[in-house]
Amino acid sequence: MNELERFQSNCKQGQVAPGLWLTLRVDLGEQPNQTAKNFLGVIRSCLEAIEARGITEEIWPTDEQWKQLLPSWFVKSFEGYTPQEIYEGSWRWDYGSWLDSMKERVWHWWGCQQNNRVLTVQLQLDSWPYSIGALKYLARVAGGQLAVIEDRGMIQAGSVVVDNVYPVQAQKPQVDVNLAI
């Protein structure tokens, strides 16, 4: 079963991926169903493009082609911000950098489970360290926030004693400069 099939069937929900794994918990905010729909819609678009179209790194779509493959609301989330604004520490991403991060991703979708305001996502990893910054951005613009990353066991005296879970650093609140005094 490939990644797209796992996503579509979600037959692995609640299961930890074999090998290297990562669990994300996304706080879905005030409109959890809509946020989950937004979040999963972008994932679906990416996986469909990558797997169903047989896209490899050698024939990766252009930035313009991706605009046709991704939900329009998501593409628009990158618009209106200068490179300088992105450079100065905003949580915003440059559109091309987000696509590159997806191209170079070392995670694969394993399954997900929604419980009220929390979407738990299981990923299979190619390696540690890893990068999930693109998913953090996606969670934010979808209407939620990546709240917790769980990726390891805690070692004490050579044995695992408890799952080690750590919260994601609080992100800077968005400031509307037009309203700033």
Place this chain on the structure above:
Amino acid sequence: MGQLNSDRAYRVQGGDSKERLLVTSNGNIEIQGKGMLFLNFNQEVRALEFLARRGDHSYIVRFAVTSEFLGFIRDISVDEDKARLYPDRPIRVDTLYPDQFGIRSNLFDELLEHVIPGSAEVIYP
């Protein structure tokens, strides 16, 4: 190991995942593939924590590099949210912890040149 002015690099791989680093019989490394290579430097406890609950087929590759190389990577690395603007530079990832980078293939030769010969080893759970 044991040399001054060196740092340790770590990568957990294996299991069902890609094995991008191969450790040769004489303790050197070979890099498989051209995609971005994610490495951690000097965070052994974190590497062991990550490995702790993985299957028997996952393992850590550890090797030493010159401190000059790590300093170089630190100096030129950029945040991933603007990585497109600096297409040849390494990216900083998982910034809750220091010195975790995605290294692009244009720097693979430089990385290999700065590996301390004979320092590479595999650590199993």
